[in-house]
Amino acid sequence: DGGITQSPKYLFRKEGQNVTLSCEQNLNHDAMYWYRQDPGQGLRLIYYSQIVNDFQKGDIAEGYSVSREKKESFPLTVTSAQKNPTAFYLCASSSQANTEAFFGQGTRLTVV
């Protein structure tokens, strides 16, 4: 089945540690995105990538980093510089800019 796989589904980390969230897609989509979801705030864009080896900051990129070494993969690292990392993180992809985005099942990160 084609789709977007995020792993793990739940992740716990201690404050001050970096953590990497995985996102893989087999839809052959060029564009990939990372969103952060907090209660009552909708989805906010962290980073996006239109092609391999290229990515741009979204609205809330501070404290996050990404890489796009392969078309299928777009991992997100939440660094210790992110002040409030506890949230639900959603990865998405699309075939081109003017179409809908397809979403993974999300990773819930809890920092204690």
Added chain:
Amino acid sequence: AQSVTQLDSQVPVFEEAPVELRCNYSSSVSVYLFWYVQYPNQGLQLLLKYLSGSTLVKGINGFEAEFNKSQTSFHLRKPSVHISDTAEYFCAVRTSGANNLFFGTGTRLTVIP
């Protein structure tokens, strides 16, 4: 700049009653409009989309939405809701050629038996 407003954060409705979830957007250029549904602890699933053409768009699960350019609205409707429609619904907008989808803050639909 684009923005999306979902006027109701929570909408309770009795089973088999009709429902309308409201969405307004602000943009000075052509837009593409989407409605997504999210069940607890899951990702978002596309319900329907408006790219061009007919302003009345039909989606999955019996939902439909109407694009109204003069009122900059894209309200979601269903004539008769089911318990399984209980979820959070997000309206989103993308401007032509843009890379980002802008989301509203969501409307939690609760269907009461």
